[in-house]
Amino acid sequence: MPEHKAFVIVGAGLAGAKAAQTLREEGFDGPLVLIGAESEHPYERPPLSKGYLLGKEERDTVYVHPPRWYAENRVDLRLGTAVTAVDPAAHEVTLADGSRIGYAKLLLATGSSPRRLTVPGAGLDGVLYLRRLADSDRIKEAFSAASRVAVIGAGWIGLETAAAARAAGAEVTVLEAAELPLLRVLGREVSQIFAELHTDHGVDLRCGVQVAGITGAGGRADGVLLADGSRVDADVVVVGVGITPDTGLAAAAGLETDNGIRVDSRLCTSDPDIHAAGDVACAFHPLLGKHIRVEHWANALNQPQTAARAMLGQDVTYDRVPYFFTDQYDLGMEYTGYVEPGGYDQVVFRGRTEAREFIAFWLAGGRVLAGMNVNVWDVTDPIRALVTSAQPVDAARLADPGVPLTDLLA
Known part of the structure; x- marks a missing residue:
């Protein structure tokens, strides 16, 4: 391989695979190396807590590309390979075996890792985390044999795995430190709806509790x-208490890090030849006027396309509005926009919340910051338009299903 001619991507998940694809589609014809610590070909993570975990999707559907795609597109895919260091001055990455690869441009798509419990008993067998494909396999197998499942954490992963455990026929207890599930993300008005969704499906939801240990x-x-001395029986314990961006390589290389690898709107780090994308990137968002890090599939899908083009010297900016989705029981949801915890002054509902067929809008100063459609479809584009317009809207018209969303900006 010609020294320092290669484009190197560290992290062979969705973000890394999409960056490689974009580089080839945009005409990059040089050496391209994609390095992943896992032995699996690059795959998407949403099915791991949704369709694949539920047994509704086959294993081969989770992969980003067919295995042959990498050779066909001359991508040097190195699986089961850890990168141990990045040397910006030498333009080299070091692998676990001591070998080095020179790069002209480098993309860090190192992702994130689950936060681990530190309470007594956290290392016992049967305490499971969901991040990798193998984790989903273990949890699926455990659910098939379990009669009682405890889920620690009522975030998206916790609630989706709770729904999967109920679908498998297990009794489920969800333990959450906050007053409501998803409270920090959605606020009290909408969090209550998700609490009722799970209790209506037989989940024993316990909020405001502290875990003291695993027995x-x-x-x-x-x-x-629990801290109050009570105990929840469980054959399986699933922990979903958040993730931490994997910034170790970047920090050791002297790159700027702060809640992830800090990048500009072109997804370029403090080193002009190194970019970052996906869970690990804390990117400046032009619409919001600040750096944000988004831990959702859409960022891993779309950010690498901008990063790859920027690596090729194109004049690009990543300004897509954050988006994520969930499926739990008979509820399907899409969320478009971005709201800091407590950063809104009004929630407007359009539709029937009691039937779980509605859109919720978060507003500040009359402007729509985000919208969430629940069992209402084909409205993502107009919701995105409301968010990006930054124009004040009439709350009464926003709440009226008879007023088309597209008319609110007329």
């Missing part, structure tokens, strides 16, 4: 001990 016998977890 077990014979090296295997058999329950969760």
